[in-house]
Amino acid sequence: MLTMPSGTSKFLSVLLVLTICASYASADSIQQSFLQCFDRNRISNSPLPPSCYTPTNSSFSIVLQSTANNLRYLVPSVKKPELILMPTDESHIQTAVICAKKLGVQLRIRSGGHDYEGASYASEMEEPFVILDMAKLRMVTVQIEDTSAWVQVGATIGELYYKISVESKVHGFPAGLCSSLGVGGHITGGAYGPMMRKYGLGADNAIDVRMVDANGQILDRNSMGEDLFWAIRGGGGGNFGVILAWKVQLVPVPEKVTVFTVAKTLEMGLTKVLTKWQQVADKTDENLFIRVIMQNSKTPKGDKTMLGLFQALFLGSADELLKVMQRDFPELGLQKKDTSEVSWIESVLYIANYPSGTKPEIFLEGKPTFLNYFKAKSDFVREAIPESGLEGMFKQLMEDEGSLMIWNPYGGMMSKIPESQTPFPHRAGTKFMIQYVVTWQDGESSKTRHMDSIRKLYNYMTPYVSMFPREAYVNYRDLDLGMNKDGYASFIQASAWGSMYYKDNFNRLVKIKTKFDPENFFRHEQSIPPLPVMENKKVTQWDTTCHTSDDQV
Known part of the structure; x- marks a missing residue:
């Protein structure tokens, strides 16, 4: 084997980085400075250099859009990154963090692109940013x-x-x-x-x-x-x-699990069936998960109606499932012909709504299962919604043809894990979670109408969902709950969304952020803020007094 002098090897390695990261001679100063810093601070000679894309590169838009699921954040008016870096080695991420910190450039990290408000690939903030796209690290x-x-x-x-x-x-x-x-x-x-x-x-x-x-x-x-x-x-x-x-x-998991989907419309008694679902879905056998997808539909005469899809996974046989359903939820009218016994991986395909007969190998393609303009919100419900409330909810849903709701049952293990065991606090006492979604395909032209409709539905639901705080799921990020434009929110400002996502765990998250990232390097529109240095001592004492459960985690 021919061995090159170390100096030559290093020179060729840097040359390869410059080649794959594209020429930045004509790029602006942020791109130029970042890539030069990256070359100077590379930690090791990894087998492959990172791929880099600037807005002048012909592949920039293709890479930016590759896993961006919400088209709202790809329109020309939304701020785009100065650079997309696709690491092929862990050391590339270390170098990227070091350089971004030195240059005062914000990093946005994208692993799948499902961020509901585009925070992994777009920005509502003023400062320039670089995307770390982790798509090549998938072992x-x-x-x-x-x-x-x-x-x-x-x-x-x-x-x-x-x-x-x-x-x-x-x-x-x-x-x-x-x-x-x-x-x-x-x-x-x-x-x-x-x-x-x-x-x-x-x-x-x-x-x-x-x-x-x-x-x-x-x-x-x-x-x-x-x-x-x-x-x-x-x-x-x-x-x-x-x-x-x-x-x-x-x-x-069992070698065979059971899945089913049963449809009910308003004319088929959806309101009554949904009322019973609220009473049993969080209390039934913990092997059974029945979610409800509610969406607009039409009657045979062409009138508007609401369709409820009761979709389930049961970790057991169809015969066992039928016994549970007859005992707890006979109102759904489930019959054995409605069920299918499949392997666990086949149940994943089923619930992800792939066509029947799709092979599991499709998961290796990593392609998004949806791509549209959308806005989403979330709620957690602790008391059953009365029929009068459901009827008003259906009326609101039918005002926008692109609106749907998904109800996911809690209970079982979710009620046994303490709220403080992880930052996710929505545990005991939660009956189900609501996801609200409105989608459209005609871009900016109808954005205001659809955004207004989902906000109106969300406001209507206020009396029927959790209060003080009104809880929300952080993975369904919702900038309506509040945001900062510069990434440096105060504790009070961030509490607006922090208390909804994390409840009392927000205080502990702030304390940990202050200890491990006091300069607020990792930040975005709804990030956890560190406390100002002068407040650290006082707040640490308050946390120690009020959060005795910290030592048990």
């Missing part, structure tokens, strides 16, 4: 012998599910229903899915991590300590560091 290593898996954050949750299924027919992982979710951001926000009533959230089953902190250091659970590890499992993406990989705990 999944399943270890059945100790029922765990390491998964890099560029992988989708569907890829993780597929790799688990290849190794075992009786193991799974309790996370999201949408297979194109990026693993990194999904788990940082909680990661709920159809097995949460049995096993909790994805964040509840994350057991180790690799992360780059604000100093460019790679940390794992042991080196970061339990406080920071607590914060990143549900404390929201982009707040504490760049997640590189999660180690997750696999859970047992």
